[in-house]
Structure formats: structure tokens, C-alpha cells
Amino acid sequence: MSKKVALITGVTGQDGAYLSEFLIKKGYTVHGIKRRSSLFNTDRIDHLYQDPHDDNRNMILHYGDMTDSMNLTRIIGDIQPDEIYNLAAMSHVKVSFDIPEYTANADGIGTLRVLEAVRLLNLTDKTRIYQASTSELYGLVQEIPQKETTPFYPRSPYAVAKLYAYWITVNYREAYGMHASNGILFNHESPLRGETFVTRKVTRAVSRIVLGLQNKVFMGNLSSKRDWGHAKDYIKAMYLILQQETANDYVISTGVTTTIRDFIKMSFLEVGVDVEFRGVDEEEKGFVVNVNDEIFSKVVGEEYLAAFKNRIGESVVGVDPAYYRPTEVELLIGDNTKARTKLGWEPTYDLKALCQDMMSHDVELMKKEEFLKNGGYRVLNYFE
Ligand code: NAP
Ligand code: GDD
Numbered sequence: 001m002s003k004k005v006a007l008i009t010g011v012t013g014q015d016g017a018y019l020s021e022f023l024i025k026k027g028y029t030v031h032g033i034k035r036r037s038s039l040f041n042t043d044r045i046d047h048l049y050q051d052p053h054d055d056n057r058n059m060i061l062h063y064g065d066m067t068d069s070m071n072l073t074r075i076i077g078d079i080q081p082d083e084i085y086n087l088a089a090m091s092h093v094k095v096s097f098d099i100p101e102y103t104a105n106a107d108g109i110g111t112l113r114v115l116e117a118v119r120l121l122n123l124t125d126k127t128r129i130y131q132a133s134t135s136e137l138y139g140l141v142q143e144i145p146q147k148e149t150t151p152f153y154p155r156s157p158y159a160v161a162k163l164y165a166y167w168i169t170v171n172y173r174e175a176y177g178m179h180a181s182n183g184i185l186f187n188h189e190s191p192l193r194g195e196t197f198v199t200r201k202v203t204r205a206v207s208r209i210v211l212g213l214q215n216k217v218f219m220g221n222l223s224s225k226r227d228w229g230h231a232k233d234y235i236k237a238m239y240l241i242l243q244q245e246t247a248n249d250y251v252i253s254t255g256v257t258t259t260i261r262d263f264i265k266m267s268f269l270e271v272g273v274d275v276e277f278r279g280v281d282e283e284e285k286g287f288v289v290n291v292n293d294e295i296f297s298k299v300v301g302e303e304y305l306a307a308f309k310n311r312i313g314e315s316v317v318g319v320d321p322a323y324y325r326p327t328e329v330e331l332l333i334g335d336n337t338k339a340r341t342k343l344g345w346e347p348t349y350d351l352k353a354l355c356q357d358m359m360s361h362d363v364e365l366m367k368k369e370e371f372l373k374n375g376g377y378r379v380l381n382y383f384e
Pocket of ligand 1: 009010011012013014015016033034035037041064065066067086087088089090091092106132133134135184185186187188189194
């Protein structure tokens with residue numbers, strides 16, 4: 001039997017990296033589309049990369065861009081994929097307010113370009129398509145918890161672009177009988193998460209604070225709630241969606257929601273530090289109230305304990321309204337009943353396990369970067 005061929009757009013991103021590894025282990029040949037960049041942008045997939053001179057490669061990269069239809073059509077025509085995972089997107093909600101037109105082009109029309117290429121190349125019967133839809137579609141939520149039938153109410157240029165992508169995927173399925181499905185994925189995180197999304201910003205900053213490399217961290221809205229899962233679980237759902245006989249749309253979530261504030265507390269607790277929040281709105285601050293010597297020494301290192309204990313009573317978290325969004329999504333919580341019953345999918349990581357995975361990774365990373373001091377660490381200067 002010949003190997004299955006998958007094409008992943010957004011292969012250099014968090015999900016693209018985990019999905020590539022997963023599909024290669026399943027015996028696929030994985031083709032990925034990466035953007036040209038003046039610096040290397042393949043950190044997350046370098047361990048999968050194979051020299052182009054090797055025979056029998058199972059990971060092949062192509063230059064491309066979601067805004068270039070001829071490029072996408074040529075790549076799809078050349079490789080004739082069995083499955084396309086359309087993960088490429090300008091995926092930062094706050095940034096989409098700064099670059100709304102580009103976001104619409106890449107995230108909205110980009111999806112149309114992929115669908116139309118498959119149609120024009122007469123691959124409709126062969127190629128199955130996964131569209132990376134999002135819980136951001138629910139925005140100002142019309143129902144709690146959100147499920148496949150909950151009406152959408154997008155609250156950002158990103159979510160509006162993804163709304164177009166969602167419906168054009170449904171339309172191509174209904175109009176041309178294409179096997180095209182939406183995964184409506186709720187937030188999913190990991191040690192590979194981009195540094196400006198809230199969980200990773202927090203786990204990196206907490207790691208640096210306890211190591212004495214950073215004084216405090218400034219955040220935006222601490223009260224919004226997210227349904228967070230682990231990216232490793234969520235890419236399995238993408239795969240399962242494309243293995244179904246008929247195409248369909250699925251919510252992928254954990255069914256548990258947590259505030260940003262509680263995620264910060266949880267991250268500090270992973271290293272034995274008790275943080276208490278006092279004050280309201282812009283005046284809210286997180287103070288160190290206690291340190292568990294045993295946990296701190298085990299996870300961070302005994303040599304950092306004395307210095308950090310001097311910080312008991314000090315604030316380590318502040319609020320800067322520059323991180324607020326013009327319109328916010330206050331609450332997301334998903335009902336994953338359809339995915340559980342029809343796909344047999346369920347999450348294996350709860351939030352504590354996810355937080356532990358990210359914190360242990362980032363403490364070790366920052367310890368390495370400590371030797372490079374600030375040369376090895378990019379300070380987050382932008383209000384993302
Ligand atoms: P990510 O880490 O931001 O990765 C996005 C990927 O898209 C990167 O490989 C990026 O390339 C690529 N990309 C961006 N613009 C592009 C363009 N114009 N042409 C080609 N490639 C482009 O995002 P992720 O967390 O892996 O998410 C994957 C997909 O799922 C995205 O579509 C996102 O919107 C969606 N989603 C994510 C979540 C979540 O919680 N993670 C939830 C629901 C839906 P560079 O590496 O060069 O930047
Ligand atoms: N990024 C960020 N930075 N968010 C903050 C901060 C901060 O300093 N402080 C508070 N937040 C709040 C945001 O206002 C938002 O309510 C929440 O934390 C989550 O923000 P992000 O982690 O940036 O993710 P998101 O929910 O906006 O979007 C992510 O999940 C979507 C699925 O629901 C992205 O991955 C999207 O691509 C994805 O579609």
C-alpha cells in the first residue's frame with residue numbers, strides 16, 4: 001500500500017509541529033508549507049527535517065503563502081495530497097486589530113484559495129480538507145457551554161476572517177460534495193505555544209521571576225475565562241475528523257473554564273509560590289504571600305530560594321491596559337459531546353497537567369537562557 005500524503009499549511013506553528021510528528025509516526029509522507037523569512041523559522045520542526053538528498057524522505061517543506069493562490073495551487077497539484085490540514089493563519093487576536101486586512105486575506109480568503117485549488121485540480125474525490133476553525137467564532141457567547149449549534153458572534157477581525165473560512169468550508173462541502181470539515185477548537189497550549197499567547201507569556205515570565213531574571217509581569221484582562229487543553233490532544237482530533245466517512249464539524253474542548261488570574265496562580269504554585277491578587281481593574285496586583293521551600297527547591301533549585309524569599313510581600317504581577325482588546329471575548333467553555341461520541345476523542349491532559357508541562361519546560365529553558373542573560377531572551381516589548 002502506498003503511503004498516505006498529507007499537506008500541512010502552517011507547519012512551522014505550534015499545531016503544525018505536533019501534527020507533523022504525529023502523522024509521520026503513522027506512516028504518512030508530510031509536506032509542509034513554510035513562509036520565507038530572513039531568519040530561520042523552523043525551530044519547532046527542525047527535529048523532523050531531513051536532508052533533501054536523502055531518499056525516502058517523509059517530511060518535505062515548500063515555500064508558500066496563504067495570500068498566493070498560484071503558489072498554493074501549484075503545490076497541491078504537484079503533491080496530490082490525500083489530506084490537507086489548513087492550519088496557517090495570522091492567529092493572534094489582539095494583533096488582528098492592527099492588521100485586519102492582512103488577517104482577512106490570509107485567514108479568510110486563504111481558506112478559499114485552498115478549497116478552490118482542490119476543486120480546480122479535480123481532486124474533490126481524493127483530497128480531504130481540515131479547516132482550523134476556532135472557539136473565537138462564539139465571541140460574545142450566545143449559549144453556555146458552546147456547541148456545534150450555538151450561533152456565532154465574532155468579536156475581532158481574526159474571528160470575522162475565521163467566520164468566512166468556516167462557512168466557505170461548509171459551502172464547498174455542500175456545493176461540490178467535498179470532504180471538508182471544520183474543527184472548532186477551543187484554546188490549546190503547550191511548551192511550543194507562541195510566546196505572546198497568554199499561557200506561554202505567563203509560564204515564561206513566572207519562570208524568569210523565580211530565577212531572579214525578571215522583576216514582574218504586566219498583563220491585560222485577568223478576568224476573562226478560557227477552556228484550555230493540550231495541543232498534543234487537539235491535533236489527534238484533527239486527524240480523527242479526516243478519518244470519518246463523511247465530513248462534519250466538531251467542537252474540540254475540555255469543558256472546563258478558568259480565569260487568566262487563576263492560571264497565573266496555578267503557574268506560580270507549580271514552583272511552590274503562593275500569589276494573592278488584591279485591588280481591582282488597572283490597580284489589581286499579584287503579591288507573593290508564601291513560598292514552599294521544598295517544592296521551590298525541587299522544581300527551581302535550592303540555590304535560588306533565599307533570594308526569592310526576600311520577595312515575599314512584593315508584587316510580581318501588574319495590569320497594563322495596553323494589553324486590553326477593543327472588544328473582548330470574556331468567556332469560552334465548550335461542550336465536546338459530539339467529538340466524544342462520534343470521534344471517540346477525549347482530552348488526556350487537564351489544566352494542572354498542562355500547566356505542569358509548560359512550567360517544567362520553561363523553568364529549564366530559562367535556566368539555560370540565564371547564562372546568555374538578556375542576549376538569549378527576547379523581551380516582549382509589544383502589547384500583544
Ligand atoms: P501558530 O502557532 O500561530 O501557527 C500559525 C502558522 O501559520 C505558522 O506556521 C505561521 O508561519 C503560519 N502562517 C501565518 N500566516 C501565514 C501565511 N500568510 N501564509 C502561510 N503561513 C502562514 O498557530 P497554532 O496555535 O498552531 O494554530 C494553528 C491554527 O489553528 C491557526 O489557524 C489558528 O488560528 C487555529 N486555532 C488555534 C487555536 C489555539 O488555541 N492554538 C484554537 C483554535 C484555532 P510562521 O511560523 O512563519 O509565523
Ligand atoms: N495574549 C495575551 N497577553 N492575552 C492576555 C493578556 C496578555 O498579556 N492578559 C490577559 N489576556 C487575555 C486576553 O485578553 C484573552 O481574553 C485571553 O487572555 C486569552 O488570550 P490569548 O492567549 O492571546 O488567546 P485568545 O483566546 O485570544 O486566542 C487564542 O485562542 C483562540 C481559540 O479560542 C488563539 O490561539 C487564537 O488563534 C485561537 O483561535
